[in-house]
Amino acid sequence: MTKRSYHPTDGRTGNGAASDAIRERRAAIEDLGAALRTLLQVSASTEAGADEIRLAAAELRRVTGPLAASVRTRAQQPSADDLLGGIRMYNPVSGTGSGLAPPVDAEVVDGVVVGTCTLGLAYEGPPTYAHGGVSALLLDHMLGYATTASGHPGMTVELTTRYRAPVPLQTPLRLTGRVTEVLTRKVIAHGTIATAADPDTVLVEATGTFVAIRPEKVRALWGSGP
Numbered sequence: 001m002t003k004r005s006y007h008p009t010d011g012r013t014g015n016g017a018a019s020d021a022i023r024e025r026r027a028a029i030e031d032l033g034a035a036l037r038t039l040l041q042v043s044a045s046t047e048a049g050a051d052e053i054r055l056a057a058a059e060l061r062r063v064t065g066p067l068a069a070s071v072r073t074r075a076q077q078p079s080a081d082d083l084l085g086g087i088r089m090y091n092p093v094s095g096t097g098s099g100l101a102p103p104v105d106a107e108v109v110d111g112v113v114v115g116t117c118t119l120g121l122a123y124e125g126p127p128t129y130a131h132g133g134v135s136a137l138l139l140d141h142m143l144g145y146a147t148t149a150s151g152h153p154g155m156t157v158e159l160t161t162r163y164r165a166p167v168p169l170q171t172p173l174r175l176t177g178r179v180t181e182v183l184t185r186k187v188i189a190h191g192t193i194a195t196a197a198d199p200d201t202v203l204v205e206a207t208g209t210f211v212a213i214r215p216e217k218v219r220a221l222w223g224s225g226p
């Protein structure tokens with residue numbers, strides 16, 4: 001079995017060429033991401049009283065201040081990232097520094113991207129199950145990862161999602177993504193969501209079309225490059 005990981009974002013290993021300072025900063029970002037994820041999930045499930053909730057809100061505004069004193073603009077990439085090395089600390093699906101990300105942990109196994117995650121109550125759509133848009137987000141990512149790992153990166157131009165059964169929250173999930181067809185500039189990929197306990201029962205599946213970005217489009221969208 002060949003295994004290749006494209007997500008060395010654990011804040012400790014990272015890019016071999018990274019300095020100690022960057023590694024230390026990535027570890028700190030990961031620590032903050034973990035705290036934020038816990039906070040988001042607890043905030044969506046707490047039954048604490050109004051006074052405690054207001055106290056927490058005030059405390060959070062206070063701790064946000066020092067972080068807000070030095071922020072990047074939309075035009076700047078995070079200094080802790082290594083785009084070409086595949087390190088994106090704040091990716092909303094896999095970024096270990098993102099409070100939004102479950103995060104999905106994924107790797108390529110025999111040409112298929114296989115990911116795992118557990119969705120907390122903050123991702124609730126229908127009671128006790130995941131919001132359908134969250135499933136689409138996870139699958140877009142899995143398909144994008146598969147196209148990139150296959151050597152045919154591109155942007156999603158179409159994503160068709162089929163919801164066969166609701167995705168349970170607080171349950172370990174297994175995600176897949178694989179490239180099914182490579183055309184000239186277009187790549188087609190397919191992905192699934194199932195529970196880890198019953199990986200053969202597909203709950204959600206998606207097929208996506210990805211298009212390679214022409215150099216002039218790269219310049220138009222990002223200037224010299226993303």
Ligand SMILES: CCCCCCCCCCCCCC(=O)SCCNC(=O)CCNC(=O)[C@H](O)C(C)(C)COP(=O)(O)OP(=O)(O)OC[C@H]1O[C@@H](n2cnc3c(N)ncnc32)[C@H](O)[C@@H]1OP(=O)(O)O
Binds near residue numbers: 144158185213217
């Ligand atoms: C190593 C590190 C790994 C890290 C892992 C990373 C994982 C990250 C995963 C992240 C994953 C997240 C990923 C994301 O979230 S990507 C974010 C969501 N996607 C977008 O924002 C894309 C928006 N679209 C565009 O900007 C343009 O369409 C682009 C730039 C893509 C192409 O504009 P361009 O002007 O250059 O191209 P074209 O118009 O000549 O068209 C080209 C071809 O495409 C065909 N076409 C166009 N539209 C559609 C359509 N709707 N259905 C079917 N086909 C369509 C079209 O017919 C033509 O085909 P053909 O006629 O030649 O056959």
